[in-house]
Amino acid sequence: MDFINNTLAVFPALIGAVPVVLQLALGAMALALVLGLLVALARISNFKILRAISTVYVEVLRGTPLLVQLVYIFFVLPSVGVEIEPIPAGILGLGLNYAAYLSEVFRSAILSVEHGQTEAALSLGYTPNKTLWKVVIPQSFVVSMGPIGNYFIAMIKDTALASVIAVTEILKTANILNSQTFQTTAIYTAAALLYLIISLPLSRIVIVLERKARAIG
Amino acid sequence: MAENTVISIQDVHKTYVLSSKPSFWARITGRTQAEKRLEVLKGVDLDIHRGETVVILGSSGSGKSTLLRCINKLETIEGGRIYVNGHLIGYEEKDGQLVAEKPSLTAKKRTDIGFVFQHFNLFLNKTALGNVMAPLRDVKGLSAADARKKALPNLEMVGLGDRAENFPSRLSGGQKQRVAIARALAMEPSVMLFDEPTSALDPELVGEVLSVIKKIAQQGTTMAIVTHEMQFAREIADRIVIMDQGVIVEQGHPEAIFTNPQHPKTRALLKRSGIVPPQDK
Numbered sequence: 452m453d454f455i456n457n458t459l460a461v462f463p464a465l466i467g468a469v470p471v472v473l474q475l476a477l478g479a480m481a482l483a484l485v486l487g488l489l490v491a492l493a494r495i496s497n498f499k500i501l502r503a504i505s506t507v508y509v510e511v512l513r514g515t516p517l518l519v520q521l522v523y524i525f526f527v528l529p530s531v532g533v534e535i536e537p538i539p540a541g542i543l544g545l546g547l548n549y550a551a552y553l554s555e556v557f558r559s560a561i562l563s564v565e566h567g568q569t570e571a572a573l574s575l576g577y578t579p580n581k582t583l584w585k586v587v588i589p590q591s592f593v594v595s596m597g598p599i600g601n602y603f604i605a606m607i608k609d610t611a612l613a614s615v616i617a618v619t620e621i622l623k624t625a626n627i628l629n630s631q632t633f634q635t636t637a638i639y640t641a642a643a644l645l646y647l648i649i650s651l652p653l654s655r656i657v658i659v660l661e662r663k664a665r666a667i668g
Numbered sequence: 669m670a671e672n673t674v675i676s677i678q679d680v681h682k683t684y685v686l687s688s689k690p691s692f693w694a695r696i697t698g699r700t701q702a703e704k705r706l707e708v709l710k711g712v713d714l715d716i717h718r719g720e721t722v723v724i725l726g727s728s729g730s731g732k733s734t735l736l737r738c739i740n741k742l743e744t745i746e747g748g749r750i751y752v753n754g755h756l757i758g759y760e761e762k763d764g765q766l767v768a769e770k771p772s773l774t775a776k777k778r779t780d781i782g783f784v785f786q787h788f789n790l791f792l793n794k795t796a797l798g799n800v801m802a803p804l805r806d807v808k809g810l811s812a813a814d815a816r817k818k819a820l821p822n823l824e825m826v827g828l829g830d831r832a833e834n835f836p837s838r839l840s841g842g843q844k845q846r847v848a849i850a851r852a853l854a855m856e857p858s859v860m861l862f863d864e865p866t867s868a869l870d871p872e873l874v875g876e877v878l879s880v881i882k883k884i885a886q887q888g889t890t891m892a893i894v895t896h897e898m899q900f901a902r903e904i905a906d907r908i909v910i911m912d913q914g915v916i917v918e919q920g921h922p923e924a925i926f927t928n929p930q931h932p933k934t935r936a937l938l939k940r941s942g943i944v945p946p947q948d949k
């Protein structure tokens with residue numbers, strides 16, 4: 452009983468960190484969506500240089516740990532004169548990393564749009580550019596909805612990594628509380644539960660979105 | 669070119685290059701394999717006049733789809749010229765040579781050519797009405813209200829006014845094809861091209877699409893139709909064109925073609941459809 456009461460007692464202090472988590476996740480997701488789409492377009496473009504640069508980008512960001520990338524942005528960049536505040540640094544690190552993964556989602560979604568859709572658009576007088584932006588990309592978003600949602604949930608959990616670059620999100624708040632009260636079990640159980648409380652409803656939403664997308668396709 | 673010519677196809681040649689990727693064996697032996705080429709159109713000439721309905725018949729693989737697709741530059745050609753309303757399609761002529769034109773110019777010319785595909789190709793993420801409105805908004809730049817005003821009568825014309833809010837996944841094949849026809853017509857093209865519009869349909873849905881096409885023909889729309897529906901061809905066509913192996917082998921008034929075919933390929937084609945010309949009886 453004590454354990455449950457202690458755990459509940461920690462919640463108010465941890466909930467204060469939720470806005471920081473949302474700020475990180477929403478900011479990074481916005482960056483990842485825009486950059487991910489641009490990288491995907493570069494990877495399927497006609498220009499060899501764009502294809503090469505974007506391929507290297509994806510390989511480097513997927514091939515090194517996110518934790519290392521965050522540390523690099525926050526601790527290494529200042530040595531070349533680029534100093535970034537903790538939260539913007541977290542958004543940048545998470546966003547750049549997830550952009551690499553999302554670009555793969557977008558790329559395969561774009562390529563999965565039936566050629567007949569493109570031909571219909573062209574036959575109606577859409578230019579190649581308009582065909583891409585008005586017909587192919589909107590449809591690829593329908594296909595991408597589920598994977599994007601799942602990456603968003605993963606990102607919420609990955610915001611915990613930002614604790615190492617001085618962002619006072621949930622884990623860091625828990626660390627601070629722990630050093631003050633030593634109620635280790637209660638504090639970290641509460642922290643874990645808090646992540647679960649945020650991500651469970653989101654996974655339900657993703658399932659609904661995926662079902663909707665299937666109904667259209 | 670005559671005043672009333674809408675489409676003028678002049679000596680068009682089209683070759684598909686097959687498998688440009690060398691085979692495994694060609695790669696390890698270092699021997700380059702001959703590029704496989706398939707000449708599909710071998711010099712086609714055809715004029716289609718304003719208000720005319722031309723039906724193109726021919727056995728599978730004779731080049732009918734390719735010919736239609738060349739007319740709105742879904743395929744490139746290596747030789748000849750295609751004019752729609754006097755505009756050279758897909759190319760600019762420089763010192764007698766064809767040079768590819770800017771894609772945006774081709775797009776503009778395509779707005780004047782309606783194309784109906786065998787597999788409908790409706791935009792899957794849009795409702796029936798959304799499909800008809802989309803090119804009006806995206807290509808013609810109409811406001812949502814104006815696009816809707818123009819789209820609805822076209823949906824009603826194909827008998828689908830009550831299905832405006834349905835997504836393609838909720839429509840039958842026949843209904844999808846009718847939406848596709850409405851979508852093309854709403855752009856007010858000067859010619860409509862149909863590539864086997866009923867071949868992907870269950871037999872009981874063929875009739876509803878054919879009667880819509882007939883209705884459009886009666887409104888005086890210029891049309892070229894590829895089909896295997898012989899009875900329909902006979903009823904609707906002002907002229908029937910027979911293609912075989914990339915050339916036009918015979919053309920004429922439907923009654924002449926059906927009762928007095930001249931070319932052996934025409935006879936064979938009719939015979940395969942169960943039509944025996946009188947003199948063969």
Ligand SMILES: Nc1ncnc2c1ncn2[C@@H]1O[C@H](COP(=O)(O)OP(=O)(O)O)[C@@H](O)[C@H]1O
Binds near residue numbers: 686732
């Ligand atoms: N994209 C393509 N690439 C290679 N060959 C093709 C392609 N499209 C059609 N062909 C070939 O060209 C020939 C003519 O095809 P098509 O115009 O579709 O004939 P039809 O519509 O009369 O049945 C066929 O032999 C077909 O296999």
Ligand SMILES: [Mg+2]
Binds near residue numbers: 734864
């Ligand atoms: Mg065909």
